[in-house]
Amino acid sequence: MSEKPWAGRFNLPTDIFVEEFNASIYFDKRLYKFDIKGSIAHAVMLSRQGIIAESEARAIVSGLEQVLDEIEKGEFHFDIGDEDIHMAVEKRLTEIAGPVGGKLHTARSRNDQVAVDVRMYVMYEAETVKAYLINLIRVLVDKAVNNIGIVMPGFTHLQQGQPILFSHYLMAYFQMFKRDFQRINDLMIRANYCPLGAGALAGTTFPIDRNYTANTLGFYGPTENSIDSVSDRDFIIEFLSAASICMMHLSRLSEEIILFSNPDINFVTLTDDYCTGSSIMPQKKNPDIPELIRGKTGRVYGSLMTMLTIMKGLPLAYNKDMQEDKEPLFDAVDTLLASLKVFAPMIEKMKVNVDKMQQSAGKGYSTATDLADYLVRKGIPFREAHHIVGKTVAYAIDNNKNLEELSINEMQIFSKFIEKDVYNYITLDASVNSRNSYGGTSVESVMTQIKLAKSFLDDNL
Template structure:
């Protein structure tokens, strides 16, 4: 596509380094969609007559079908997806195929193709995120009243409901969905028509191209249009943060399924064993969620590092923007369905959770709050409750085991009625404020989450790229 200036072909070492068709071939459907739109604006500008336009569109349709079936494939001589597709068009149209190159460059083509590809696949990620959120929500609905020992610093802190805990993992997924849609609004700008960097002297219509390709507007600056890879970096930030959220969920599943916790039992179909220890049942999906987060974070760092020193406009460094983006989509495409299956089929051990909930003085804050309701300043209430815990630690007993005399000895503010708050049931029932862990607020949260997921389901299946 660029040989006219040169007296010979590239050295083998340069050709091997430059070739990208082995990974950018997946952009072919998007490049063909851009070519259709570009052919129409060429015709509108009088650069293709109606018959030529008809032949061009028919050839592009045929080429697209051949690509989809595998009949047409790139060869080792094709530098990139654009080179391969131009070859396919020339094979079908002869010299007429060469007219399509007028008024555009691989610089604005690839920027357009990658935006189309990522916008399309962002919807696929949204579908998978909704499926995982659905799995967590369904388990939460079964455990609205299931008591669990909430933790800070991985130490028992206060009783919570396990449904509340599971929904706490849904909330970041909802934010991830919001980020994808927010990202999409900024990515919906068409670079096509910017040419190599300066636009075109031909009377083309970038706005018409943008509309046909599902963009909201053409790029306002042709130099920025071909130099911008913010949309890739931002997409990779979103996928990296998704990876972090999945890693945190994975870590908790690893803990919950351990012998020490035993709160959850994984279905055999979503666990693995050991080649030497017959008794093992490993949460490999959860562990891979932790491990693959590093891969997703690494993709973001790769692109940011590549971009940080580039002068405007296009530089060949930008060839490195695609593989991290493709890898992020493929990684999450494997990981999200596996996690959804693992969560939806796991069995929650309600008995083990109930037994663990009051352990570790998790009801101590209930005593402090009881004192506050009786007019004791919280600072003093905290000290009194701490003395109760210290006494229990010395004796090796729980708060509810203390006698009436023990209570009086610690503080005159304490009397036997404090025992009314020393149950897990009363602790959970007292949490009635919005967003708290009581069964009522959790049921309300569950309904809100389900409504939000229904709206995201609709967005996730919207078609961005015309077919």
């Protein structure tokens, strides 16, 4: 059992079960790159400030680089007795560099050390999330461009409402994922401040240069309050919140893909390489990928709730409870990245069944609102027009006809204002392209949306 840094205060060694319960090394070891990077910056700063000798800093940096190399090559032995990644790295550094390795921890605590490690980790993974989001956005925009003019039914309450362009539908999800991208960007602005140098909670008596370490590590600058520096986990909660919202968007689209790929609906067909079969029913083709993403969304929600619960009653400053921040964060990162990684190519390869979409769009009296608008243009108040069209639709249902199949004589049973020009307004294409308001579903309006989306992509690629 390795001697603990605090052994001078204690008369008894740590109980073996306490050691196992207390250790985080088996999950926080994935922070090793950030821990070593932060330690190198700290060592150089100590030398620049005359707190340790330049030769000592060189020995420490060389030793840390060797530790990094050993970990990357799989030659490093992680021992539960080291408790966490910080102590594991420092112990091995001291084995390599000798007693000078012990000087690395001058003017810092594990409290500010882990805070800077996790911040760097979140910033790194946030950039990766942004890259995956941009790729998904590109896929959605390309698919909207390639399917412009295809009409599908639009739904409210999962009931047919009005005909829309399939491209308009896709661009709705573009808006969601654009906001996800912006949320990640936004949280990175607040997270990008360096807590290193805050010490345990009160700062340090040594003449450190926190601006140097912050700039070296790529932060905007140092955090402004040493207590908040070590006790803040808002940046994790913000990341998990953004991840949860993004997963919610993926889940909503997954739900619709599952519905739309059902053979009875058949709007889209997923390629075989993104589906699985049944072990007992040979005919089955199951949309397991969108189903899994729908399920994994709850897992990311759980990570967010875990962090909110951990932090809700903690007094200042650092508390051991905060060790529990890493596993939910790591799991959420892995889940979100895996979901985004598999989702974009699935959508890209997905086949759009044009005829089935357009056939379905013609059912359900989806142009009834257009008939009401037609009557309003004739001077009838909308509420009265709504009532007239409702009766017209009821008549059509009773007679098993679509609206455009009704004769003028039949329509005029309900309003003498209906004339032959009505057929110019109640076809699918006329309905779609008449909705030319900004953000509407007409081809012209959707092309404007696509143009703006391409500009967003150009600005963020």
